[in-house]
Amino acid sequence: MTEIDPRELRDAFGAFMTGVTVVTSHDVDGAPLGFTANSFSSVSLDPPLVLVCLANSSRNYDSLSNADGFAVNILAETQKDVSNTFARPVEDRFASVDWQRGPHGSPVFDGVSAWFDCSMFKTVDAGDHLILIGKVEAFENSPYPGLGYARGAYVTPAAEAEALSNSANLKVSALIEHQGKVLLADDGNGRLILPEIKVGKDGATAALRRLIDASGTDAEPGFIYSVYEDEARETQHISFLCQASGDTATQGAFTDLSPSTLMDIADPVVCTMLERFAGENRMGNFGVYYGNQVSGKVRPMTSGS
Template identity: 40%
Template sequence: MADTAAMMDTSIDPIALRRAFGTFVTGVTVITTLDEDGTPRGMTANSFTSVSLNPPLLLVCVAKSASSYQAFTGSDCFAVNILHEGQVDVSATFASKSPDKFQSVNHDRIHTGAPVLTDSLTWFDCSVFNRMDAGDHAVLIGEVRAFGTSPSAPLGFCRGRYASVKDPLPAGWLASHGMIIGYLIEANDHLLLRSDGKGGWVLPTARRRKADSQLVVDGGGALRLLPDNTFLYSVFDVADSDPGYLIYRARLADEGMPADLPVGLKFFHVDEIPYEQVPTHELRSMLRRYVRERREMRFGIYMDSDDGGRVAMIDGEAHAWMQSSHE
């Protein structure tokens, strides 16, 4: 007990304490809000935790020394964006003093108006439930108004550096109905692919399939498609723990390829698709089948099964259901 008392009487070394706090493995978040002029503000933070399910509450801590401190303490809303393993650059950007942090990321407004990073592991859109002064930080407790998540792997942080998290998606974590919706989007003999943040290329994805001309892709940005040329192409699983894939084929409404694609998206000529950089066998096989079928413009619909799957070929031109029902 004497040793304990002596330690308590000794002043705490803030550097040593910071290192001790840093041994707790956390994720990495970017917290965002709007200042009084409506300008988006944001900073990297790992002082985040859940608080309550009923009501749905979480908390973040904002240093009083942060340049966006006044914006966070003066706003009635904020968002917490948990980063995935491919977003080290995003973490670095929002940890910097750059005046243009939001120029390099896609963001949207969902419920409260706080900026939500559309390419993230998980996001929470919150209204301020309570604020508390706590030493050199302010504690913000937010009430979750909307949230979204993805099957990506999280970006970890420990002892002042980034850390990898193994087995991020246990079996059964996502419900089977949470299908990943991907798109084969073509323009001028080129196919649109999305960087997976790890040196590979996958299909662009969307939260849901809408039968209109605007498709908001994950990662931000909207693409104008020809709704009459959008059809189901493939349904398959990659692993038992995977939520499954619904793949549609589509075509851009505008002639040519847009010059201002969202970050991470790129068009490849159909004869130059980087198959060796596509991370899964299932996606590679589907892309090769698509390229093969488009040569004859005769496409099939693939459904996987235990014995390798089934393909039903589609013959003839598409026309409206109302026209078909009156023939």
Template identity: 50%
Template sequence: MSDSSFDPRALRDAFGAFATGVTVVTARDGVGQPLGFTANSFTSVSLDPPLLLVCLAKTSRNYQAMTTATHFAVNILSETQKDVSNTFARPVEDRFATVSWQAGGHGCPLLADVSAWFECARHELVDAGDHVILIGRVLAFDNSGRNGLGYARGGYFTPMLAGKAVSAASEGAIELGTVLERDGEILLLGDDLLRLPACMASGGNPTETLKTHLEALTGLPVTIGFLYSVYENKASGQQHIVYRAFAGPGVPAEGQFIALERVEPDRLQDPASRDIVRRFAAESTLGNFGVYFGSETAGRIHSISMGGAQR
């Protein structure tokens, strides 16, 4: 397949498999007004001299101002700042009205409560297809020590939340379950009564255990996504950790992929699975996912929005 025949959406989805942090890039426009946008295409470049880069789409509303500004800042968002990411990713007129910030030594807006920030002088501008690469020389920085907000496959993830979930379920036997999705369908096992794929944790890394099990079960390539549900069955004392996962192409050796709108909840073998599938179908429609903590009958959903990070 030549590069001219690539499906842009498929290519974007493939790029999205790479987990990144989330930043808000800020500067001042020609009349001194603050501007900013969400970006996950950011990386360090050099320690000596201290250089970093961000990528900016040529179609961005900030393109002219950003490519002519002499200074800019990169704010690495912390894992509590999903709302900030969404604000700066949307066409909001006054994005800075809802966030706390201050001007840096070179005038760039620096956001409060971020993981780290870097104030830079424009070092070089490199043309790169439908984007430009903005290379900055770091003039000042600060590192708060907060965990960063993660982003992959179109959704946010928070390292602290994942760690708490696994720690909370670490005592006793743990069943690892998954909502294995592909193109709006999920994999279900069984004939009359349907069930989500699952296996028992065997020690070590739970995502590696689950990935190995799913690939052996289906014969398909599988990518494990993020936590989706953590609950205890009060009757049995069994701990359950459920992940979202993504299947590659092919016919599964076991089970069948069923479109979410065609799944009959009453055919699922237990109430917890019914609740998981119902919630997943509803959240897929809204594009706004969460992580459930609790028991099989009562708990709380921590919302993790799907919007936001853009190049």
């Protein structure tokens, strides 16, 4: 078993804590089992612990309460069908997914945003649920944006973007991150900027995709990180937090957000946003800003404590 890198684990926690998950394990005969859940949270980085909640009425209760471990699969935005399958009483749920045994033995899925393979650390009775606390033995994440769920409906980056695409003067920027560094470009005057593009008739999702393609990174469209009105310029801005799996770019370079770097940011609003990102990234706990270029509110994205 490879040693867990706390920084990489923290980044994975911060990026995916709001996603829809499928919790998997196996029964006493070794057959795979799993169920859809959105009650996943980080508990500790040292040791690396996560928790999920299991209803006492679950048909998997006996197997999971006595299991030696479990895995948490954070579904990608294209995996609504997987979520639906594992939320229903389907006889062979695993027939519809590509999966393999993780390093600790629980089933992990292909094409997910992330997975965490855990040994069982502790179980806690909590009313009509059992809290399963697992120690992360291995994990893997990808740049694929996660699938969210709110108010009885799935939420994806594309849906969020189009819901905000009514402005006639809308700009999209990409906060593309890799291991704490952010892709920044030169504005031609010796100052630094985020990749940015004006939204056309094809909408914000298509504009973001063009922006990422032009950057030459392997990033995937991510979730909205900041929405604000620049009242002085009569424009609306949406910034997306996107993850790249590598540090290659054809436009700009991945840069540490040091104080000297932040001093070189051309737009004061973007500088403030990047200062916030630097702090949140250290803690692995992100929020979404809503407001204007002067003031607003940050709403937490994660469901952890």
